[in-house]
Amino acid sequence: MNESAALIAALNTSWFASGLSEKAQTHLAELGRRFTAEPGTELFREGETSDTFCILVHGRVALRTLVPERGDITILTVEPGDIYLWSALVPPYRASSTGVAIEPIEAVIFDGAMLRAALREDCELAQALYPRMLVAVARRLYATRLQMLDLFASEQVKTW
Amino acid sequence: MASNAPVTARPRVGVVKFASCDGCQLTLLDLEDELLAVVDHFEIVDFPEATSSRSPGPYDVLFVEGSVSEPAHLERIVELRKQTRHLVTIGACATAGGIQALRNWADHDAFRAAVYTNPEWVHSLARSTPIAEHVTVDAELRGCPIDPGQLVELLTALTTGRRPQLRDEAVCMECKRQGVVCVMVSKGTPCLGQVTQTGCGAICPRFGRGCYGCFGPREQANAAGLTRHLQMAGDRPREEVGRLFAGFTAYSEPFRSMVTELGGTRTGRTGGDPDVAATTGGRR
Amino acid sequence: MSTATKKIVEERLYEVGELTRVEGEGSLRLRVRDGEVVEARLGIFETPRYFEQLVVGRTPDEAIDMVARICGICPVAYQMSASHAFEDLFGVRIDPSSRALRRLFYCGEWIESHALHIYLLHAPDFLGYPSAIHMAADHRPLVEQALRMKKAGNRLVTILGGRPIHPVSVRVGGWSRAPRVAELRDHRPALEEGLAFAQETVKIVAGFTMPTFAREPRVVSLRHAAEYPFSDGRIVSSDGVDLAPSAWRDAFQEFQVEGSNALHARSLDGKGPYLVGPAARVVLAGDQLHPLAKEALAASGYAKLIRTNIYASIVARAVELVHAFAEAIDIIDAYRPPSETLVPWQSRPGVAAWATEAPRGLLFHRYEVDEAGRIKSAQIVPPTSQNQAAIEADLVVAAKEVLDMPHEAATHRLEQMIRSYDPCISCATHFLDLTIEEA
């Protein structure tokens, strides 16, 4: 049907879902729904239960965390094709940061509980999705490590 | 603390001493050729050994001689640090605890009792420690005593605002540059030059002796490697090798570990002169 | 101002911070009641460094390196007393040239030390400046020449020992390296210039106005039949003491005083304080001075006053400068490198003791050496500890003169008098802090 076709098309543009098998994509299309939000919308909050898993199709989402006395710090921006709220698939299902749309966004989102149930039943879906998940999360972990190195910080040399 | 800007016109300089022999501050007065130029560029605000005009600080540059050896020293160094922009420790006592740090391996009370009939009249700390163990130090001039050339280099670096060129290489490098024949290879004389920081100009090898490490251990000094070689190749008893390290910078690592491991300085044995010990204290 | 008529006790308190322009730090206590000095004590608060203990268990050569660190101003003296003590015990006869070099070594240190004291530490008192640095503003050429003279001495020690402070080449049995003839010859011109300026210096200091002072102290120094005393001769005194340089303890001893971290020295005969140093040497061994030095002394007109006016010790120091330069030049002209720079020696157990003449006076070392050739015990008696009693005695005399002076002048005068001893407070490094209480 039209709606699901549009969803599959959307999924296909994404880095995350493009590589998935047709079967998996169709199954995902059944589970997912389109979602849009205006810039400035707070999508989820650090520490709160995250009950949706999202694939960003257009726009940009800033992942922020509140540092007392330094205010909200953006630690990463999610670019189109990437996922956010993967925490919906990993116990204890709590958001690890606060998400804010900083451009008009379009995403395909999935109900966490439903998706988890589907993954339990449909091994093929699980086999197709989890490796992708792993890559996405691993890549984010690696990027974060490099960020942590603060590579561009100016090395201040003491006179003596 | 240390900033890269050249120190402003006529920086205020102080020279103070803790437990020491005064030799390092004397080195400043021994800059016969530069002394008057130095006082043109620096305002000597406190230097008891040289002038009666005193000022308590603050100091742009404070040269600190000597090791922390008595209770009063503990507060004094912290107080001085507060008033100082560039704190420079000069000499083995200030940078390594000095020869008197050999007592750190000994029984302090026994030491005291051995020299003094009435030890309770004498106040000193059980350990003699380098300044950096108590406050932040911006630069150090090594040596027992310090090298006048390095002192001048530090002063000129200060006026131009560049980093003083104090090399972190082994004494051997200077030995070889000067074409001195290695005393260890050609005479079998034990020499600490390989593990000792350069700066002296390789005086001891030039004078036919082994280096006794008065400039202290260099970065990553492989003292263990040298020790193994001296014990095995040189077939020397542990304690004899230990005594090599038990010198003017014995308390800085890795020399310290060598002394502890090999011995070389007495630990708590009381000696001293029995006759002196017998002399009764008292007033005239 | 005390008023004799009233019975009310009026107290006056004079205080100087730490005494400046001396090596090290010390404190002084002076109590006067009814115009009578009842206590004059020099306290020594230097953190003890326990050298006598540090050298225990070490070898003689290690001790020579270690004891030098007692004093950065006269390390050579410490190396001389120690090496001669050990050589005496071990029966080492060093090469004649090595012996000449040892004298030359001492000349270098005397020059450096005396030049330092006369111009950088003491002269400002007579000319009314807080320091030589301030003095240089009005007398730059004089200070420059003084520094050149001092440098000539330092250079001498450097040629022989590698550096002016804590030189490295003195060993039991001679030297680890002897200089080449050329090295010494190259330095001769600087010594000639130094000699000329030393002679000039005697005239300059003799021209200073000396405060009046009269006390004829007991004086003690080495005396040698054929040479001005450096590191050989007998210990003699103005009242008949005559001992081998190893036998200091037959006439003197050390003892501890509360409030002082240095052991004082006193004579066993109970004859009280005695003076060591340039003045003592000039008095007891003046006949052995180099002709040029004798000449300078005679011309200065202070030959007699040196005996009784402590302030005039600066003249004795200047005369010794002349001697040191003159003898240094003679030694260099006669120099041939030793045939055996380092005489081999065998350690033997026993007592090694010797006294030599540090710039500031008699320096006595005594070591017990065990069978293994290690030091079992040590005793080191620096000149300043021996002078302390004399300083205190002189303070009693000086105090009478200064009590009626304005505070500033009084304290300055007392400092000047103490400086006259050139107290090497680093040898017995002390904190000096003057208080005059008057009841």
Add this chain to the structure above:
Amino acid sequence: MVTRTAPLRGHRPALEGPAFLARPDLQVLIDLLREDGRRVVGPTVSDGAIVFDEITSMGDLPQGVGDEQSPGRYRLRRRGDERLFGYVVGPTAWKKWTFPSFVPLTRATKDGHKVTFTPEPTDDRPVAFLGARACDLAAIGVQDGVFTGTSFVDPDYLARRAQVFVVAVQCTTAASTCFCTSMGTGPEVSEGHDIVLTELDTGFLVDADSTAGRAILEKLPLRPATAAEQYGAAATVAAVRARIGDPVPASGLPDRLLAQLDHPRWAQVAERCITCGNCTLACPTCFCTTLSQVTDLTGGDAVTSRSWDSCFSPGFAKVAGGSFRSRPRDRYRQWLTHKFATWWDQFGSSGCVGCGRCITWCPVGIDVREELNAIAPAVPLVPETPIVEPVAATPNDFVTARVVASRQETVDTTTLSLTGTDPAFAQGSTGQFAMVALPGFPPLPISISRFLPDGIELTIRGAGPATKAMCALQIGEQLGLRGPLGNNWPLDRAVGRDLVIVTGGIGLAPLRPVLHAIVADRRRFGDVKLFYGARTPADLLYRDELERWGTRHGIDVSLTVDRAGPEWTGRVGIVTHLFDQGAWDGANTIAFVCGPERMMQATSTTLAGRGVPASRIYVTLERHMECGIGLCGHCQMGKYFVCRDGPVFSIGQLGDIFGREGI
């Protein structure tokens, strides 16, 4: 000059038209040498060793003296004969005269805003070496190669070397530490000498190998050598070769060595090695130097001098943030691999001549022959790619430039516009750098961030005292320049290709000229993507230019920062993953990457994952540089001098040394 082929085997008869000189007549030779105003330097006994020193007569030579050498041990002994050369090499190397341990280079004076750099005079008095051995001659040849054989000639070395006259002596004895036979340099004296002597019981066989040499021979009281004498001499030298044997089989050694960068032996030898540096300074070929400044109290007068340095000293490979060879094992490996392997690539010869000095004079007796033999099999060398020839000036010759504009880019970074530079600079190309000097400060390599018709721009981050001082320069003030140095970005290879530029922080500065070049001729390039990362939005350089490149010149500019406040709506995240989103094919892409080494590694990995071939991923490396032209030795990375062969390298070119710790 040693060739890479198998060791020489007495290929040239040591004696040719040989004549005999009676021992006492050696004085005549010495006198003749001195007559021409030469200083004669030869062996003397000093401090219990054979030390080369100035001599005036035969009496100065060590007669009847022999030596005993073993790892870490040297002793003289009496031979019981009258021979004057009955020993082998001692602690001194002849480089003491051709390449002294301390040489003043430049005097810099400052007068108000005006600075002047004047070269210091060199010592080119003629000198004769008496008693050089085959290995010594080979060593002189090796240093000739280093200082005069490549793109740049060291003027001081050349001046001294040109005045050297060599009287060589055949080795008639060998020490246990000798291995010239393995290195193909001896014991036979074969080249590099003017006169060669072979000592016999009563005198010398004499031969000449140069016009100057023959000229002197003609004045010597010679007689033809008897057959017995000739045979005796040849036999002795042959016996020496036999005695030495072949302790270090040399063929293929470079490859075998470089294949063992991870051998556990490196760590083991590091436990014994004190990293004192004696081996490098005793070595007759080691050429690394470091600069030092001596300023007067006013800083207005500064003399820059160079002195022997050693790769064993911790400071040798230091850059802000630490040393590239932090561990002793790294330094030992650097020394050995350089001597025996990468030296071939740099100078076409081995860096070792087998004299054994490093073995005898190692205080703890480490024997390179043992270490080499303990290290095993082969891998192919990293293939080379051609390097662009830079235009440059030698270390003692600076041109001055005037600051005409100074623009603060970020809180700690400033761009200086300079004019009055040498025209060479305007012709420099993208990616090159200049050695920049202020009186009293060590010269620093700074990449050129823009080429102007009459000058250049430098973008400098004030990290240390020197760079801070440069940032603080006011309009009208002068500084000293050398360059432009190093190679450039291979823009020609980018023509017709898609170009991906990935850079971070100050790394944009050396790439800015690339963008200027592209903008100037945009059509010649395919898609151009610029990925630029900075620490925070405030740390982005050249903001308005970034803007223009994106909007006007069709360059796809993506910016990202490591962290930002809520006001920043741009990307946050590490630059290395920016271009990981979306689909694009690296097959026709060439990439230029500049930033911290860690960032460049991550980037090249990701690029490779996108199909960009290693040969088309270019990075620019930072190393400790003092001379900028491959003469001071500090910036070595494997077989490369980063300053001379780089700073731009392709990942393919670097192979597995890129990103390896401690190279």
